[in-house]
Amino acid sequence: MTVPPITLPASGRPDPAAAPTPGATADGILRRQRARESSARTYARSFPIVPARAKGMTIEGTDGRRYLDCLSGAGTLALGHNHPVVLEAIQRTVESGAPLHVLDLATPEKDDFTDALFATLPKAFADRARIHFCGPAGTDAVEAALKLMQTATGRRGVLAFTGAYHGMTAGALSATGSVAIRERVAGGAAEVTRLPYPYPYRCPFGVGGERGAELAATYTERLLDDPSGGVVPPAAMILEAVQGEGGAVPAPDGWLREMRRITGERRIPLIVDEVQTGVGRTGAFWAVEHSGIVPDAMVMSKAIGGSLPLAVIVYDQDYDGWLPGAHTGTFRGNTLAMATGAATLRYVAAEGLAERAAVVGARMSARLEGLRSELPVIGDVRGRGLMIGVEIVDPEGELDSCGAHPVAPEAAERVRSACLERGLIVELGGRFGSTVRLLPPLVITDEQAEAVLERLADAIAEVSGQRGRRS
Incomplete structure (x- = not known):
């Protein structure tokens, strides 16, 4: 009933020596999924990966690539994947x-x-x-x-x-x-x-x-x-x-x-x-x-x-x-x-994980709010605890009566893809599909929270053309 340990490399890049031996290639599995499953599938379209193992906040694909999971089964995995309890x-x-x-x-x-x-x-x-x-x-x-x-x-x-x-x-x-x-x-x-x-x-x-x-x-x-x-x-x-x-x-x-x-x-x-x-x-x-x-x-x-x-x-x-x-x-x-x-x-x-969620969530939200002046495509940061939304906007668009810029769903999709390239799984939501949603497990460590913020900020900076300007 135990899961082999998974360590988190700083880069999120694959470690070939730790990769599992798959029964089939990821490309083959994804191709068969597209051919056999209904067109109503959703997450599989956003994340073209084949998870093979998982522990805590980390998912490992059949190709050995590791990801920090900020989707957590749409909030299902309060303790992350395969928690000992x-x-x-x-x-x-x-x-x-x-x-x-x-x-x-x-x-x-x-x-x-x-x-x-x-x-x-x-x-x-x-x-x-x-x-x-x-x-x-x-x-x-x-x-x-x-x-x-x-x-x-x-x-x-x-x-x-x-x-x-x-x-x-x-x-x-x-x-x-x-x-x-x-x-x-x-x-x-x-x-x-x-x-x-x-x-x-x-x-x-x-x-x-x-x-x-x-x-x-x-x-x-x-x-x-x-x-x-x-x-x-x-x-x-x-x-x-x-x-x-x-x-x-x-x-x-x-x-x-x-x-x-x-x-x-x-x-x-x-x-x-x-x-x-x-x-x-x-x-x-x-x-x-x-x-x-x-x-x-x-x-x-x-x-x-x-x-x-x-x-x-x-x-x-x-x-x-x-x-x-x-x-x-x-x-x-x-x-x-x-x-x-x-x-x-x-x-x-x-373990007081609700209180922990309040503290870590407030810290993450504050950091993201602080990025708004640096990355103007971040229109709004909101949420409660470890249920956080970052709304992506067109900073060149005309402000509405509440001071909000127009939504930018295509940019949000590029942010999601850029996050995946960096080993971070996030999903979109909101009225216009323009909000990046963070739902990490309640057991997220300070180190993992920092990695999430860095990877997300880097992805947003790249999509908005501000990557080279970040201090």
Whole structure:
């Protein structure tokens, strides 16, 4: 169950002596992937590599090239690749003879995972909580949360936000904001009212800052109270405390408290999607803790499984009005994921990794913010903890009313490619695909953080033609 050690060379260049012996060449594997997999594949287009081994933050390809992984399975790998705590949990569970698949039957592993998860939740929420194990993807948990609230309220509609991403199944896709991924899919599972999400750099009201967030809250409240506003009382509001795919845009704490007040006063259940923000990613164990709000339901996946597939919803017991089988699925009883998830949750808590994410994330963001004057293609640096976005812009373009330059998605793509050449994996996101997103594991070392910043800065400088001018 052990993984051969991987060391990080300063250059990120391959070490032929340490390269694995592949069963097939990388080119051949990639060619067969293109021929056999669907055109919907995404990450494989951005990163034409064939990972062979991985440990911590480092991925090694079949060609022996090593990369620092700032994607971390889209935030799934809180402890990085093949962490000893995770491997030990897998080995222990397999050797115990525990059943690996039991539908929704109770097992010691499920009971232990639930204990570990509830111990991390805000007390006011945990004291009244029920849990439902969903299919292994976050999108299924979003579906479950929406169905739960539709059942509890007898209503159908959903309040969702611009820039949101909640998944790719019918109900989750309806609540997702991206026009590009929705425009070719007919229909939807719910009637969605789209509300403005605070985005200071490109404020939907054209004012930015705190005032933009205030207007977003005022608009929401007045729309819901307007008898001619067209909004039938909804089953729920769903939001992200930090929009991930939306470009690492954090919601202001005051705005989140306003959303909780507005929904509470109108008896609208509030669902917070913590699929990517949970388990220490934002500098608190759960992103809702920054604002102090207590939602009616939280959607969880990704890191809660300790790198294996697992998704749940945790919700206030008052909404538990489902009939047996109201939301089911064959792979709800993933014993291995529950074991690795419990081990990961306890390790993150015991080692203070959420606090570590806050410190390292703030340091990295400050360094990136300091590069803006030197590299004017960096339009905005934002995020929370180790969930960081760097928006790439055209510095020669005309400023908008918020002082933002036009987006530069093609330049962002070149930055991503230049990072890969330097042994750094980063992905893009945001409304225009112009934001470089950093999601390193919570176990990132100071040395690795420094290497990420240097490689990213060098890549941006090369793309912007400023490489020779950097001091």
